[in-house]
Amino acid sequence: MQNTFQEISMRWCAAKRPIVKHSTMCAYLLTLQTHLLPYFGEKTRITEDDVQRFVIHKLSCGLARKTVRDMVAVLKSVAKYGKKHKMFPFDGWEIEYPTDTEMNRLPTLAITHQRILMRHLIETPTAQNIGVLLAVCTGMRIGEVCALQWKDVDFCQRIITVRRTVGRIYNCELKSTEKIHSSPKTRTSCREIPISTLLFKSLRTVRKASASPFVVGESEHSKEPRSYRDYFYRLLKRLGIPQIVFHGLRHTFATRCIESQCDYKTVSAILGHSNVATTLNLYVHPNIHQKKKCIERMNKFLGIAEQ
Secondary structure: OOOOHHHHHHHHHHHHOOOOOHHHHHHHHHHHHHHHHHHHOOOOOOOHHHHHHHHHHHHHOOOOHHHHHHHHHHHHHHHHHHHHOOOOOOOOOOOOOOOOOOOOOOOOOOHHHHHHHHHHHHHOOOOOHHHHHHHHHHOOOHHHHHHOEHHHEEOOOOEEEEOOEEEEEEEOOOOEEEEEEEOOOOHHHOEEEEOOHHHHHHHHHHHHHOOOOEOOOOOOOOOOHHHHHHHHHHHHHHHOOOOOOOHHHHHHHHHHHHHOOOOHHHHHHHHOOOOHHHHHHHHOOOOHHHHHHHHHHHHHHHOOOOO
């Protein structure tokens, strides 16, 4: 009797559980139960055409291409496991994804709005405001900001060490969400970030009044990223700044660094990316002003006088 994809996936999960982070395992289980098992669960063989139809179906439902790629990555990993243990056929698939012509970029703060926000944060350094200032001055992710502890802030060397992140994940087995602390997103996400003079002064002010082990908030427990996002949205509304998602502060930081002529490799290291290409593809989007300056610089280099 041939094994079904569902049977192989259960064995794969059992093999993966001891070697991946708990949050990663929960993500795998959610992908399997929500998307892969309903579609492939009873199959004893999955062809390239099957996967291609799955991809087109999920994209037509409005899911992002990256989300669908991640699903296929789990599907392929399970199938490879089945083949390795001679329980499931797998010949490899070459999947095509429709060309994405839309520019899905996170919005950044305009310089004028960034100045308004930073001026407010610097003038009112509180345990709530400091997390937003951290994000816009260092490019830290919201989970890293909420998990940051005072012991991770070296006031003598003026360095922040990113060691952990916090988030809320859905546990399929418990059928509920849970808040977890874990190591950052990738190995290179564990990093040291210099503290600017403006950020240093605000951090020092907040530290003097803080009784919490965490930089953001006043509780003995870390701030919930979800509730901190809500605080950020209310702050923007109060200051009359157009809404952007919290992750847009990371995008803003990276964009301003590049606009300031910082080299890409350094920006990539501060953001905790594994390679410069990730930084360029995700965060560096020259505006029309930068494009004009580039063209003018090139013409000046050629020595062609304007007519």
